[in-house]
Amino acid sequence: MTAERRLLLVTGLAAMALAAWLGLTVALVMLTLEPADRSLVQQLLAPRWALALMSWVFAVMVVAGLIRRYLMPAMVTPARIADQARALVSTEGAPPVAASGPKGIQDLAQAINELAGQRDELRRNMAERVQEASRSIQQERNRLAALMSELTQSVVVCNLDGRIVLYNNRARLQFRALSQSPTLADGAELIGIGRSIYGVFDRQLVAHALESIHLRMARGAGSPSAQFVTTTRSGQLLRAQMAPVRVSDAAAGEPALSGFVLMLDNVTRSFQEEHQRDQLMHGLTERSRSSLASMQTAVDMLALPDLEPDMRERFLGIVGDEVSAMSRRIADLAHTTTQGLKTRWPLEEMLGADLLLAAQRRIEAVTGRSVPTAEVDASVWLHVDSFSLIQALTYLSTRLFEEFEVRFLRLRLQSAEGRARLDLIWEGHAMSTETVMSWEADPMRIGAESTPLSVRDVVDRHGGEMWFERERLRHEAFFRFLLPLANASEQLEAAQVLVNESRPEYYDFDLFQGTETDSALDDRPLSLLSFTVFDTETTGLNPSQGDEIIQIGAIRVVNGRLLRQEAFEQLVDPARDIPAESIPIHGITPDMVQGKPRIGQVLPAFHAFAQDTVLVAHNAAFDMKFLQLKEASTGLSFHQPVLDTLLLSAVVHPNQESHRLEAIAERFNITVLGRHTALGDAIVTAEVLLRLIPLLQEKGIHTLREARDAAQKTYYARLKY
Secondary structure, three states: OOHHHHHHHHHHHHHHHHHHHHHHHHHHHHHHOOHHHHHHHHHHHHHHHHHHHHHHHHHHHHHHHHHHHHHHHHHHHHHHHHHHHHHHHHOOOOOOOOOOOOHHHHHHHHHHHHHHHHHHHHHHHHHHHHHHHOHHHHHHHHHHHHHHHHOOOEEEEEEOOOEEEEEOHHHHHHHHHHOOOHHHHOOOOOOOOOOEHHHOOOHHHHHHHHHHHHHHHHOOOOOOOEEEEEEOOOOOEEEEEEEEEEOOOOOOOOOOEEEEEEEEEEOHHHHHHHHHHHHHHHHHHHHHHHHHHHHHHHHHHHOOOOOOHHHHHHHHHHHHHHHHHHHHHHHHHHHHHOOOOOOOOOOEEEEHHHHHHHHHHHHHHHHOOOOOEEEEOOOOEEEEOHHHHHHHHHHHHHHHHHHOOOOOEEEEEEEEOOEEEEEEEEOOOOOOHHHHHHHHHOEEEEOOEEEEEEHHHHHHHOOOEEEEEEEOOOOEEEEEEEEEEOOHHHOOOOOOOOOOOOOOOEEOHHHHHOOOOOOOHHHOEHHHOEEEEEEEEEOOOOHHHOOOEEEEEEEEEEOOEEEEEEEEEEEOOOOOOOOHHHHHHHOOOHHHHOOOOOHHHHHHHHHHHOOOOEEEEOOHHHHHHHHHOOHHHHOOOOOOOEEEHHHHHHHHOOOOOOOOHHHHHHHOOOOOOOOOOHHHHHHHHHHHHHHHHHHHHHOOOOEHHHHHHHHHOOHHHHOOO
16 A cells, blocks of 8 residues: 555544544533523534534644654655665665654664675675686686687577577577568567577477487487478578487486577578579580480481582581580589589488388377388488478378278388388279379378478489389288488487587576476466566657657566567657657657658567567556557557566555656666666666566565566556556
């Protein structure tokens, strides 16, 4: 309860007490009078009731003034001292408790300040000892951080839920190139501590690679890895190699992972160059056929004994011209093929039995049917893109079950004549050649999932063959894939230097301990949530009357850490005038926003930046109203939970007079830089949030739901825009 509400409550009680006392006094006097005297008194007082009421009101005002002057300080000061003491306990360097009033209260404040000073001195002594003991360790960390930062390889480390635990500067730059709005968010909407890697990679693709690693670990591989190629939403082609991060205390003989490492390469340009070379080779082939045909005709004519001299010269010219043209085309091809490095779809070395096991699990999971394996050569190693190949097998299996009602399927793998023969066998209806060709050429669709690749694309990618056969004696039919073999001694399990002991620029290894739970976001502890703390600068204070956003700033808080390197800041052209009276407040002039993106361009980038996080702002109702008014024009909705540091401050410090951002920052000894700039206010708000969370926990408020419920009960929650 605020001080003003307490004053109103106490004054009301005093007014009721005065009224009761006055009424009781009049009643007692009336009871002592004779009936005639009582009637006379009533006649005398009746015209003067208004004067009595005014006297009562005046008395109430005097009492209220006395309460405010003498009683309220005695009531409010101890509560305010308690609020300041809590801030002093939770924040090192917070300003000392200041109190006015009776000497006893001042002595109490002084004693609290002395205890806080002793605690700070002990903390400083302890910090000095810890710093001295860890100086050598810090030097090693700095060296590793510098090494990781300067690596030319993009490295991203994730926990098993796909949340990013670590990334280096090269990865940050690469994700910036993958961003659909790199000039706005600098790629921060795709990468960040605590963000999901599935914003870039398909979840099933990563799960397949992890399953492959698990299989290799189970077989005792020393350094298992997997690789895949995928396209991003921006159309870029990424090649990723995955290595495991092992659990250091896992039981012997039980391979366990706490996460995985992704080493990334953008192969878009090199793949395009290879495609251009293929097109050039195809053109060379087709044109050479024409040239060879012309030369063959000319040679045949030159072999005639009675050929006229002028015709002989003409055919010799044809031969010379075609030879020169072929020479030029070959020279052009040689020149083109020397440009850049050769990039192909990466094929991984994989044990054939592992591929069949993974395919069996995938087909059974999709179709719900049992798919046994038979005649599997355990010594066969394949050189394949296992993900696309399993997609092809699953696609063919689903079509067989759905369209031909086959009774069962089984998988077979053998080697013959330097290649592997992978068969998908079934019993059932016969199939026409036209049907087989159609299935090969159609884009693959498995349930609700689809891919532009066809079975023929997958086969061509492997440089293999695929056809349909029937075994009439066994009443069976099968699709046969001819696939390239690999040498087991050349497995792609070369040692990779795992980076789970490195300390690059961007990391939070505590996230290895965190996993997604089935509980709703509202029931998760505040300390485990990821927050996007943001602020807006606007042309005015009336969003419903045409005022517009002119700047958005935001920063992330993950796992109790303020990630200053993961920030969002963008000026916005409001497409209207900026009132002159507002410029001294935010410092943004019309020239500064001229030519900047409109809000329709900026909000999608900010929406992606804030994805999967809790939004936080100071006086959030104001900022959220501006965002909500843009939902119709942008098609974006901010459905995330929202926390308001103004309301949370009122929860933990209900006795303070002010909950302005500057006042809260002063209570927590937070340095305010860049006030009334969007990013500056967002950083201060984030610092305030980190100070408020432990104070909320002291009040028994641990989860997001509890924090939101407590905030809605405060007086300030009634503010509307």
